[in-house]
Amino acid sequence: MNDARIDVLQHLLRRYSVGPKHLVEPGPDDAQLREAARAALRAPDHGHLTPFRFAVVPPHRRTELARLFEAAARRHGHGAAESAAEGQRAWNGPVLVAVIVRIVPGRPEVPEHEQWLSAGGALTNFLNALHLMGFGAKMLSGRKAGDPDVVRAFCGPGETLAGWIAVGTPTAAPKARHDDDPAQVIGPW
Amino acid sequence: MNDARIDVLQHLLRRYSVGPKHLVEPGPDDAQLREAARAALRAPDHGHLTPFRFAVVPPHRRTELARLFEAAARRHGHGAAESAAEGQRAWNGPVLVAVIVRIVPGRPEVPEHEQWLSAGGALTNFLNALHLMGFGAKMLSGRKAGDPDVVRAFCGPGETLAGWIAVGTPTAAPKARHDDDPAQVIGPW
Numbered sequence: 001m002n003d004a005r006i007d008v009l010q011h012l013l014r015r016y017s018v019g020p021k022h023l024v025e026p027g028p029d030d031a032q033l034r035e036a037a038r039a040a041l042r043a044p045d046h047g048h049l050t051p052f053r054f055a056v057v058p059p060h061r062r063t064e065l066a067r068l069f070e071a072a073a074r075r076h077g078h079g080a081a082e083s084a085a086e087g088q089r090a091w092n093g094p095v096l097v098a099v100i101v102r103i104v105p106g107r108p109e110v111p112e113h114e115q116w117l118s119a120g121g122a123l124t125n126f127l128n129a130l131h132l133m134g135f136g137a138k139m140l141s142g143r144k145a146g147d148p149d150v151v152r153a154f155c156g157p158g159e160t161l162a163g164w165i166a167v168g169t170p171t172a173a174p175k176a177r178h179d180d181d182p183a184q185v186i187g188p189w
Numbered sequence: 190m191n192d193a194r195i196d197v198l199q200h201l202l203r204r205y206s207v208g209p210k211h212l213v214e215p216g217p218d219d220a221q222l223r224e225a226a227r228a229a230l231r232a233p234d235h236g237h238l239t240p241f242r243f244a245v246v247p248p249h250r251r252t253e254l255a256r257l258f259e260a261a262a263r264r265h266g267h268g269a270a271e272s273a274a275e276g277q278r279a280w281n282g283p284v285l286v287a288v289i290v291r292i293v294p295g296r297p298e299v300p301e302h303e304q305w306l307s308a309g310g311a312l313t314n315f316l317n318a319l320h321l322m323g324f325g326a327k328m329l330s331g332r333k334a335g336d337p338d339v340v341r342a343f344c345g346p347g348e349t350l351a352g353w354i355a356v357g358t359p360t361a362a363p364k365a366r367h368d369d370d371p372a373q374v375i376g377p378w
Contacts, residue, residue: 098378160302162302180230182226185311188245188247189244
């Protein structure tokens, strides 16, 4: 067995989410984001439907995103201060990437749940690649990802907004927050 | 940036499914399967719900699985020869691992689709780990994964049988079957 591979398996086993408070510049550049998308395409994808896509929020649209987040919070009944704080989340992470799921209907041989599994594999491989490049990242979702105006801003018909990945250079090593005992999730049939 | 990590990122980018025809002994041992399950636990999992589990088919139960597959094929209207061939698929791969999704209901902050994404990330990381250990693998599903008797044999109430991973030593290097152009799946918002 190749030692370098096993070292990196050990490194992959230490991928933990790094929250936006602990992410600073620089974030990944366009070539690095494309490499992460290439890793996403290596997740198992029955029927090669690629039921997902990533939309990178450009710096000049953060203000627009902040307004969307703030308006969604107000619609959900939050007060002015809390809504403003929600708006601030649009500046989370040096780079912010929306994750959009696009299920292909009418494919009985690839049920929708298999397509969700593919999209989840793509998201995980996107995060794995960023982690291997030395970046920290966290998937963010919450109620605003389901707000109709926010969804409309990111999704076409039939698409689902899964959330946003905040990514940047971590200011602290990611920490384990759970004891990952594999016996919880594997055993004999 | 660490060169060894980047090399293994390149190696991860060459993970392709290896069909059971091209898988021989040895498959992963129990310790290696537990290590793969540990990688599965490192997929993003909002709320730490671990909405998945892996069930390893023991060698002495392959015959039982073959009977289930054959009966399912008959129920779906296949003839004797075709049904027998479906039964033979129970011997696919030196090691065969069922993938079971267990969505946790009643968690509005973690919608079911997020849990499917977590389960898909777990499946992809399980495959990534096996690939980094030098094994080949393929996720298999198809109509029998939805057969009520097959589902009952693997799942408790509320669980979904996603399929089976066939794993072993690959007799040929995995091959790219698609041109993975990242421009298909990433772009600006």
